[in-house]
Amino acid sequence: MSGGTRMAKGPLDYLGRWPLRLWLGGVLLFLYVPLATLIAFSFNLSKRNIVWRGSTFDWYAKVFADSDLLLAFANSLTIAALSTGISLILGTLTALLLWRFRFPGKALLEGTLALPIVVPEICLGIAFLVFFADILPWPTELPWPLNLGAITIAHVSFSFSFVALVVRARLASFDRSLEDAARDLGAGEWRIFADIIVPHLRPGLIAGALLAFTLSLDDFVITFFTSGPDTTTFPIKVYSMVRFSVTPEVNAASTLLIVVTLALTAAALKLQGSAIAKTAAAG
């Protein structure tokens, strides 16, 4: 491009036009510079996040020495894993129920399914606070990880809706004659489910799981209202640390979380890709 000859610009050659380059630059700036800064300053020698004094791994060492922060991190991952597993099962069953059967109250169930998505999180948070305070008090002295029960239940209650909606959408493209064919070849209901329906749903299941996991991992509002003194999650812990001062320790912890999330997403996308390739033949 930097050569002497000018290239003719096609109508779709957006990057050749300066306003669009500027726009792209702005998008990249506001999306990635904050993240890059966060990661860079986790290696900063200075205690302040303003001046660069040279690089160090001390803050990471400090993170791994901070038992409170590590517990919060472990709590977050445990809650995310549990709520993802439960949401995946509940959400898939709900989607199957709505897809397969007609029953009284079906329209109502379909409507309420979207509620956790549209109701403001703060309202859900307060609702859970009241629920776990007055109606179903969750004992706080339980051994780990049972003490995370209240938060896990709260997370499941909003993330299974997402799973159900994603799986439902995937079910819509299922060819019912495949089910008939499997039955004709001798398969019973469970075999049809395992051999024919689940492989078709795989991309939806992976997408739903990914959604549920990230929703749980970075949830702040609902968790804030359902967590007790011993059941702090990572976002809540970071919030409490930041209230005093933003030290590079917070940066280091956040960077670790980013790495974990990226690794999980990459793994899920890889799974998803192979699942899509496998089911592409349906189209």
Next chain:
Amino acid sequence: MSAPIIRFDGVTKRFGKLVAVDNVTLDVGEREFFALLGPSGCGKTTLLRLLAGFDTPDGGRILIDGVDVSRVPPNRRPVNMVFQSYAVFPHMTVADNIAYGLKVDRVAAADRIRRVDEALALVKLDGLGARKPDQLSGGQRQRVALARALVKRPRVLLLDEPLSALDAKLRDAMRTELSALQQQVGITFVMVTHDQDEALALADRCAVMNRGLLQQVATPSDLYEYPNSRFVAGFIGSVNLFEGVLNVDEPGYAAIVVPGLAAPVHLDHGVTGATGATVWVALRPEKIELHKQGAAPAFGDAPAGHNLAAGTVERLTYLGSETWFDIDLPGGRRVRAMRPNLTRWDQESFAVGEPVWLAWRACSPIILLN
């Protein structure tokens, strides 16, 4: 018909108020190629699904090999089906698709592999076992569906509109192959189709259905030459229908007065119906001969054994192997006639607007009482 393997005994199926299958009683023989034929919505597919077990009859019984299977679920019936959409499992290879039914039946792996290979060879898909369905053509996918059903060695193979999704050339080839395949595996085939050519070409016997009712069960030639109703006569092939009154009815002769025809229609056989009754004369287009009007027909004006009517050619449709004529009678009735093009040029070369004689033998018309 050989010994019956399938028996429908007064089978009825309703969907809400709609009676999809209405009191159908029907036997299908061992090793028979049987076709269920009818317009869409006539109940033929419902009858096939009842046989496969996907639906349960509301009345009557279905017997396979003398055993009542009316309430037996599809996975425990000795029948297998080739679906209209083929329903090949998209996430499995060709070999896995074919092996699926055997796997479900817990056939040992070595035996399974051997049988899958045999089935692949049977449908001429040798060497394609590792392919995925999206790497196959429509015709090949159908072969997978055929192999997948046949590998289970069913007593009866069910085919739902097997040729409808194929293009014309492939359909012709597949027709021949299906027929050969049935001979080779030696089991009963029951096919559903709306295409009369398909049914006539493939089936040993056909059942014609309309509005849930069985209209006629017969061999293809009997369906064509001896239909039992106006519906069957009109559904199978092309037909000219005249409403008339039975005027004379004797053992060796009958005459029917048809409004719009100058002379009564003569028959060389009797009709078992009361004189004076309303009947319908059905005349196939290829059974009408055309003659120039200038010269009297070779057999004279009104010969015994022939019927004669005057008309005018309104339209010619040349189809290569044959030519179709639309001919108007003086009363305004339009008649269709067909002549095979026996020579490369037509000596008589009829032209549009030309007056012609229509002639047909006294044995040609089909007399229908309903």
